Amino acid sequence: QVQLVESGGGLVQAGGSLRLSCAASLNLFSIYNMGWYRQAPGKQRELVASIVSSGSTTYADSVKGRFTISRDKVKKMLYLQMNSLKPEDTAVYYCNRGRPYLPWGQGTQVTVSS
DSSP, X not given: OOOEEEEOOEEEETTOOEEEEEEXXXXXXXXXXXXXXXXXXXXXXXXXXXXXXXXXXXXXXXXTTTEEEEXXXXXXXXXXXXXXXXXXXXXXXXXXXXXXXXXXXOOEEXXXXX
């Protein structure tokens, strides 16, 4: 059973930065396209950043230029560097591959105060 464990969230003021980490129990990152998703209260989960096996990245328009996704295949880690955070970035953040999804982890809460 693959496990995904997200960490690094917290409370930060608008304009601040956080770095999220995702640890996988298997080396997924050489096989699958991986992504960071987020779900704000009352909203559907959305994909904010993805990285394919070749290393190419894509971002949602709302985070482009502020967030950077990266991975470390040796450490089996996925990262999301978040800069210039805004209150609308407040959400629970998850990592996963593209569909079909693996079992979701518990996520990590990011709260941005104005």
